Amino acid sequence: MYLVTVKFDIAPEQLRAFMPLMLKQAEDSLNKEPNCKQFDVSHHEDKPSLIYLYEIYQSKADFSAHLETAHFATFSAAIKDMVLHKEVECFETISALCQS
Numbered sequence: 001m002y003l004v005t006v007k008f009d010i011a012p013e014q015l016r017a018f019m020p021l022m023l024k025q026a027e028d029s030l031n032k033e034p035n036c037k038q039f040d041v042s043h044h045e046d047k048p049s050l051i052y053l054y055e056i057y058q059s060k061a062d063f064s065a066h067l068e069t070a071h072f073a074t075f076s077a078a079i080k081d082m083v084l085h086k087e088v089e090c091f092e093t094i095s096a097l098c099q100s
Contacts, residue, residue, distance in 0.1 A: 001037070001092040002060045006053040014082035015049050020096070021078050028071040036060035054077065057058065060092070 010018050026039040035058035044050035057063040066072060 002057045002063050003074070003091040003093065004053070004055040004057065004063055005091075006054075006055070008083055009085040010049040010051060010082055010086055011098040012049045018051075018079060018082045021075060025071065025075040026053075028069075028075075029066060033057075033062070033066055033069065035059065035099045045051060045093060063090070 008018075008022075022041055026041050029036045029039045036055065037058065038056040040054040042052045042054070043079065044052070055063075057066065
């Protein structure tokens, strides 16, 4: 599995416009990309304009394909002036433990 985290610092006055776009992006990723296994959107409890994404893809190639989708391009263009700062980190799964 391939794990991606993204931290967005959104201009506070843009948060109301940003969130529907972000949630649509998460929904599109899960519904249109069969190898997108998880796409969580969270915000900091004390600073709602700090948005954190937790995404899981089957592979690094699947994440690369995600970056080439039309829905990602549309999302990126729509939010570019709303984002004050963005950090992306990528991880490859070494081991996974599951409990039943």
